[in-house]
Amino acid sequence: MSTDGHDGGARAGTLDLPREELEELGRAFTRLALEHLSGPEALPVFPDTSAERLAGLFGGGLPAEGAGLEALARACAEVFRQSRQNGHPRMFGYVASPATPVGAWASLAAAALNSNVTSWRSAPGPTEVERTAVRWLAELIGFGGEGLNETCGGLLTSGGSMANLNALFVAHRTHARDASRRGLWGEGAPATLYASDQVHLSIPKAADILGLGREQVRVVPSDGGFRLDVRALRERVEADRRNGLRPFCVVASAGTVSTGAVDALDEVAGVAREHSLWFHVDGAYGALAASAGSKRALFKGIEEADSVSLDPHKWLYTPLGCGCLLFREAERARVAFAGTEEGYIKVFEREEAEAFAFWDYGTELSRPFRALKVWATLLYYGARRVSAAIEEDCATAAYMAERVRASEDFELLAPVTLGICCFRYVPADARRGLEDEETREGTNARLDDLNERVMHRVQRGGEAYVSNALLRGRFALRASITNYRTTRRDIDFTLEVIRRAARELEG
C-alpha cells in the first residue's frame, strides 16, 4: 500500500469501463450498425435537413461531464438520420459504395486493436496481412503474373488521391535520378506529364503538390468514347521533347470518373516504352472491374504499368478510407523515398522481412490497420463472389443505358463501359430543337439548365440521388453503380423519379 491508500494496481483516472458497461456500449453501437446494414433504404437517401438544423443538433459546446450511454446512443442515431445513405440502393451520386458487413465489423475490430502499421516491428501480424491484401488486390486486377510477382509490391493508402500523389512522386524521382545519372537532365528543364482531358483532378493536384506546377500536366484530348487519344499523346510527347522539355510520365485512366471510359492501356504502354516514360494507371474508380470476366479484356496492358492506383473503398465495397498503390518494382519506391542512392545497395542484401517498413514506400508514418477490412472481405466472400457483385453492377448500368435509349424523353450522353451511365432529360419540343442547326445551341443551353434543376430536385427529394458530369460542355445527369444492393427495379424507379421531377419543373 502506498501512502495515498492505493495498492498500485488501479488508477482513479482510467477510462476503462466495467464489463457490464462495456457490453451495454457494444450493444448500443451494434444495434445502430445492424439497423443500417440490414436496411439502409429505411431512411431517405438524402436527409430532409439544413445546415442550421444540424448546428442546432450537433453544434453544442464542449461537455465538461459525460452524458451517459442513453444520451450518446440517441445522439448517434440522430447523426445516422442526418446523413446521406451511401448504402441506399438508389444512391447513384459520385462513386459511393455501401460498406460490406464484413468490412464494417473488421473496421471495428481493427480500431479496437489500434495497431500502428508503420513496420513489421511495430505490427508484425497486421504488416503481413497488409502485404497479403496488397498481393491479392494485384492478383484480382491482373497486375502481377510472370516475373512480376517477384518485384511487385505496394501499400494501402487513405484513398486514390494519396495513391496517385505517391505514384507521381516516385515517377518523378526515378526519372530525375536516371536522367541525372546519364547527364541528360539539364538544369531547369521542365518535367512534363501527360494525361487525357478526362483525368481525375487528383493528378494535376498531385503535380502541384510536388512542385511541378499544374501547367506541367499536358492535357491530351480524348476521343469520342472519352478515351485518351493515343496518337495525340505521341505527337505531344515528341513535340515537347523537340522543344527541350523532359517528358517523364504518362497517366492512363482505367475508368474515368466522369463516364467510366478505360484508356487503351496497351497502346499507352507502347508510347511509354518508346519514350522511356513512367506509366501510371489511375484505376481508383475502375481497376477492380478487371476482376469481372466480361470486362477483363478492357484492361489489357495494365500489367505493363509501373504503378497502379485502385480504391478498395469504391469497388471492393470496404468502408472508407482505403486506397491502394501497386508498384511493378517496389524497390524503386523505396529508393525514391530513401532519398539517397543507399537504397540501391540494399537490393543486393537479402531483404529481411522483419526489417520491412511501409514508410519506405509512402508518405505516411503512423498508419491505421486498413488491411483488415480488405483481407477480411476477400477471405470471407472469396474473389469469385466479389467479382460477381462487380459484374452485376456493370450489367445494371448497362440496363440503365438500355432503358435510357428506349425512352422518348431521355438521351444517353456517353457509352456505358463499366458502372456509370450519363444521360439527360430531353422533352419532345427540345428534341425537335436539337435537330435544327439554328436552334441547337439555344436548346442545349436550355437543357443544361433544366437538367441541373432536375438534379437538385431529385437530390432533395430523398427517393434517389444522382450527381452530374460535364461532358464536352454539356450538363449530364450521372448515375454510378458500385452498390451490390441496386436492382433493375431501382433503375426503373429512379428514371421515373427523374421524369416526374422534370415534368414538375416544366409544368
Ligand SMILES: *Cc1c(COP(=O)(O)O)cnc(C)c1O
Ligand atoms: C475517386 C477517384 C480518385 C480519387 O480517389 P479518392 O479515394 O477519392 O482519393 C482518383 N481517380 C479516379 C479516377 C477516381 O475515380
